[in-house]
Amino acid sequence: MPTYTAPTRDAKFILNEVLDLASYGNLPGFESATPDLIDTVIDESGKFAAEVLQPLNQVGDREGCTRNADGSVTTPPGFKAAFDQYVEAGWSTLAAPSEYGGQGMPHVLGFVLEEFVSSANHSFGMYPGLTNGAVSAILVVGSEEQKALYAPKMIANQWLGTMNLTEPQCGTDLGLIRTRAEPQADGSYKITGTKIFISAGEHDLAENIIHLVLAKTPGAPDSSKGISLFIVPKFLVDTDGSLGERNAVQCGSLEHKMGIHGNSTCVMNYDGATGYLLGEEMKGLAAMFIMMNAARLGVGIQGLSQAEVAYQNAVAYARDRRQGRALTGPAEPGEKADTIMVHPDVRRMLMDAKAFTEAMRALYLWGGLLVDLTHNAETEEERADADALLGLLTPVIKGYGTDKGFDVAVNMQQVFGGHGYIAEWGMEQFVRDARIAQIYEGTNGVQAMDLCGRKLASKGGAAIQAFFKLVDDEVAAAKGDLAPLGEALGKAVSEQKAATMWFMQNAMANPNNLGAGAHQYMHIMGVVCLGLMWLRMAKASTAALAQGSGDEAFYRAKLTTARYFFERFGPDAGALRRKIEAGAEAVMALDEDAFLTAA
Structure with missing residues (x-):
């Protein structure tokens, strides 16, 4: 059985000694982020991830999600109870703005939580993780009424969120989408179309799901310039925040996937569903990229997270498994064989993993600090500089981080030899789960072109x-x-x-x-x-x-x-x-x- 211990010591070292978060105490969000509080949050989030979420990781992989006859989806055994604990502990509110019910802590501290949750249970972490991106889009381009109506309950994870981009005929080239949005007399729209690969599209964790959906309005250009973004709730929401009738959106089927089986990846059918324009008409792609960029940083963290948990298990195995003798002579003459830790090639793989995971943790946390500085640095110039640097680093964190994260997961499976190919050891799940991070939220080829074709110039x-x-x-x-x-x-x-x-x-x-x-x-x-x-x-x-x-x-x-x-x-x-x-x-x-x- 695989195990996981949150790397709390390393996270504290980076935040307190490398990034020196205490030196930012004059900025909004950092006032209360003392070293003692940072250490407490790190310790408690690591404990929650290891004790509550990690034991469900193989359960989620083995059992998966179930689509019921009425189109509803049941998550794997234990997920709902764990999610309730996650919400009750207030983890969803950690780095969210206080004016909407959040704790207002720095984003960089929220990133630590994301890593621990994803290492312990990648599939579970996707449910609240996607919601964070949806909230970001609503807070940036939404009306004051939309912010007040949706943000507090989404931040509290009473409601969760999704991102609906991809369709059967288009993925990266979103100008090819066919989903239509017909305006109604009351200012709403009727959304009709099919979306695929929708993570957390339907589930039983929260009482409502707020879908953010790309669609085209009548007369809009048949290109990416004609895309608009809409809020489409699973249950319609009354002006007082209470839930109304079921909307005309349903999970048509669950995707059969290589990994992340514990997350409900859905085909979503919109059959005249009621939606509400988010931001300006035909400015949907820009609005969606607010969510996408947040998600890309999160996916970079996922690349590290699977590498980290695979590395931990490979180290434990290498310290216990006895095969052969050290090239320089028996390391333990009293034993029939030495542990495989004595073999340089095993050490090479473990050192590659250690060198990557520890530096990648520092890189994504630096990225998290830049997110905070983008919003809260003292001067406009400092905020602009942080934003430009973050834009440059985002495709690297996502693309390079997930490419190397997958490589590490594969090499850690290799440390196990044949046992790494057997499901009970858990290593093949880490490989399968890590693979998606190179693909979704923009394939890594797209990340490379974003870096070189846009960000450099x-x-x-x-x-x-x-x-x-x-x-x-x-x-x-x-x-x-x-x-x-x-x-x-x-x-x-x-x-x-x-x-x-x-x-x-x-x-x-x-x-x-x-x-x-x-x-x-x-x-x-x-x-x-x-x-x-x-x-x-x-x-x-x-x-x-x-x-x-x-x-x-x-x-x-x-x-x-x-x-x-x-x-x-x-x-x-x-x-x-x-x-x-x-x-x-x-x-x-x-x-x-x-x-x-x-x-």
Whole structure:
């Protein structure tokens, strides 16, 4: 049976010693986020995830969701009771705005909760996670009446939310959607169409589900410019917040999936359902991206979360499993065999996992801090700078984070050998669950094109230049024992700069050069971002050791892992740059028929 222990010590280290949240105490939301309170939230959320949610993870995978004859959906055994505990404990309100019933804590602290919940039970975490994104969209573009009517109960998780984009004929190209919205005399709309792959589209956890649905109004352009966004409740909501009659929206079927079986992924049928315009007509795509960007950060966290839980179980197995002898001679002569921890190739896989998970945790938490600064930094300039940097990091956190997260899950399964392929050990579930994170909320190819096609060029390249300056400044400040790490990071960012320049010189004449290298560029930036995190963590660890802060083993392990990262991950930047500079010619040269297998 797999196990999970929330990495509370590491989360505290990043928040308190690396990001130094206490230094932001003058900003809204941070006033009460003292180190003691942060530690309490981390400890209690980790305990809840490990004790309540993790035991249901294999149950959800094995039992799945059930669609009933009336179109309702029953979640796996134990999910409803666990969700009730989640709501009662107030976890859903942690980082939500206080004016709508939230606790008003920093978003970065809410991100810690997301990781712990997702590691313990990925499928469960998707139910409240999607609601957070829906609330974000309503609070940004909704009317005051819509905010007052929907936000408090969604924040309290009395009602949950969804995002309805995809249709059978379109996924990424949303301009192809066919769902129609017919205006009514009372100002509402009748929504008709079919949506697929709708996570948490129907379930028994909450009394109402608030669907955010993309549709086109009559006469709208038959392209992405004609899309509008609508609020379509499962049960209609009266002006006083009470529930009215059942709306004309139903789960037509449940998708049969590779993983995340505990989450109800639905085909949703809208048959003249009553909906309400959210934001401006034909501005739905921009409104939906508010939710999408929040979701993409959440998916990046999911990539880490499956890597983390897989890593924990692989470490436990490697410390117990005895096979063969150490290459340097028996490590335990009194035993018939040594544990597999003595084998360099097993150590390689475990060190790769450790180097990734700890740096990725620091990266997504830095992203969470940027979310807070985007809203609450002291000046407009600081808020704009944080927003631009966050926009640049989001596709990296989602794309690189889930690519490498899946790789780690696969390698941790490999540590188990044949046992990793057997369901009772749980490793194959981690692999299956991790796979979706590379696909939904925009495939990782879409993330790479967003980074290279939009974010690099945005405002004349201001964001990427600001990122390069930030890295260069931290490299220059790395002195003494930190100097070799700074030098290694400097080499990696030089490769990224060269790749950026190559795009500038070659993508305009042939856009396929950009498309053919976008994936590798996203990974170069991933290496640089994680390297920056390791430099920061090494700096904090060195300071702690110098101050005699205690927990010496923890800090020395950080320094060793930082050195491993730059030795083993850093050189990848050069290889990735050379792939980019190979261009698109060979990628695009073959005729389509050449891809067919000859008989």
